[in-house]
Amino acid sequence: MPAPGAPTPELRIARFRRHARRLFWCAIVLIAVAGAVGYFLGNLPDPFEDWMLLAAAGLVVLLLVVLPFLSWAGHTFTVTTRRVIERSGIFGRHSRELSHVRGYSIQERRGIGQRLWGAGTLTLSNGVDVPMRLADIPSVQLVHEVLADQVEVNQILAHRDSQAYPGPPPPLPS
Structure with a gap:
């Protein structure tokens, strides 16, 4: 205990985020997208090209993995x-x-x-x-x-x- 009237420094006791279990579905989506890209790359039907697959995979990863992760990481207590x-x-x-x-x-x-x-x-x-x-x-x-x-x-x-x-x-x- 500090002496009476003495200023006490502010010390950090803990810093935490919401529970990481919220990121479970993000991890599942990332694994599924990686598996789908690995399977379909070079094996797409005739009207589609590989760049279309990669663009769609990138968009899905951005929307369903990266943005939820940034939202989770940007909220601290x-x-x-x-x-x-x-x-x-x-x-x-x-x-x-x-x-x-x-x-x-x-x-x-x-x-x-x-x-x-x-x-x-x-x-x-x-x-x-x-x-x-x-x-x-x-x-x-x-x-x-x-x-x-x-x-x-x-x-x-x-x-x-x-x-x-x-x-x-x-x-x-x-």
Whole structure:
């Protein structure tokens, strides 16, 4: 614990993305497209040419593999010692944050598929702002415990720092 009134540095506790199981179908599409291109390249019926096959395969990979991956990779959640930050966007960035000091309630929701993978959705609500939804995050119980601990520690520190501090402590008797 830092000394009363001393500034505390903001440290990153965790950074995570949504669960990667969302990319399962992207991987299946990529494998299927690679297999189809390998089979049909050079064996196409008469009116079609190889460049048409490669262009169609490239378009399918772009739309069904690359864009979903970029969307998944561009959405991150960061938990620091002071706040929770949600950042999203591939080209433009959108950011939201929620301070631990103000306090918030944590609601956990887990569906059947999420329970199989250890994932879940947390909703953080402070009663004033729009609730922050951490959807489909891995190790949801661990993240829930960390957030609850950070709220408690930050509120204890804020309460301690708000108390009147008279000055240096009296010397100890010798």
